[in-house]
Amino acid sequence: xxxxxxxxxxxxxxxxxxxxxxxxxxxxxxxxxxxxxxxxxxxxxxxxxxxxxxxxxxxxxxxxxxxxxxxxxxxxxxxxxxxxxxxxxxxxxxxxxxxxxxxxxxxxxx
Amino acid sequence: xxxxxxxxxxxxxxxxxxxxxxxxxxxxxxxxxxxxxxxxxxxxxxxxxxxxxxxxxxxxxxxxxxxxxxxxxxxxxxxxxxxxxxxxxxxxxxxxxxxxxxxxxxxxxx
Numbered sequence: 001x002x003x004x005x006x007x008x009x010x011x012x013x014x015x016x017x018x019x020x021x022x023x024x025x026x027x028x029x030x031x032x033x034x035x036x037x038x039x040x041x042x043x044x045x046x047x048x049x050x051x052x053x054x055x056x057x058x059x060x061x062x063x064x065x066x067x068x069x070x071x072x073x074x075x076x077x078x079x080x081x082x083x084x085x086x087x088x089x090x091x092x093x094x095x096x097x098x099x100x101x102x103x104x105x106x107x108x109x110x
Numbered sequence: 111x112x113x114x115x116x117x118x119x120x121x122x123x124x125x126x127x128x129x130x131x132x133x134x135x136x137x138x139x140x141x142x143x144x145x146x147x148x149x150x151x152x153x154x155x156x157x158x159x160x161x162x163x164x165x166x167x168x169x170x171x172x173x174x175x176x177x178x179x180x181x182x183x184x185x186x187x188x189x190x191x192x193x194x195x196x197x198x199x200x201x202x203x204x205x206x207x208x209x210x211x212x213x214x215x216x217x218x219x220x
Contacts, residue, residue, distance in 0.1 A: 004153075031206055033206075040212075042210040042211055042212060042213075043154070043208070043210040045207050045208075048206060048207070050206070058207065059207075090153050090154070092153070092154075094206070097142075097144075097159060098156040098159070099154075099156065099208055100156065101153030101154045101155065102153050103152055103153050104151075104152070104153050
């Protein structure tokens with residue numbers, strides 16, 4: 001069965017901290033994505049990757065970076081967390097059409 | 111990608127068919143209609159997609175009008191576990207990004 005896992009369901013960090021969100025997929029998919037979801041704004045794409053070491057900016061990349069050293073793992077990095085990055089973060093992977101999502105990480109920055 | 115319009119909320123009785131409409135009047139010839147749903151506190155889940163023919167799988171049926179300007183997702187025998195937000199998304203072939211709108215909050219009542 002298809003599986004996308006995220007390192008934490010809930011995370012609380014302080015302003016200015018460096019934050020790593022990890023995502024792992026076991027389907028050998030080429031493409032991986034990071035979204036954030038906020039009330040009234042829906043899901044917004046932060047970054048995506050279509051191959052190892054390749055990345056593309058999404059709609060809201062500011063304040064974030066990503067890393068894809070291995071095919072199965074896609075990391076989202078908040079270099080210096082700010083309160084406006086408090087959100088639900090969702091990782092997804094795909095090979096062709098369907099995107100498979102992880103359970104999400106609810107990040108709170110205080 | 112073309113914009114979609116969905117009712118903000120709908121109710122359906124358990125055991126009945128749930129019919130969720132979506133308007134996408136600006137859809138172009140190579141754009142597909144996708145449906146996802148998001149159950150509370152989970153990541154979005156792929157349901158079905160189609161281009162112009164009606165589609166059916168184990169979860170749902172997708173009916174696309176002949177002019178392709180609207181579609182309907184049908185859950186044939188709704189259960190309480192189908193309570194979720196349902197998203198209709200139009201996406202071009204090969205395009206990786208999914209653009210989620212506000213969706214329809216479907217409540218299945220016992």
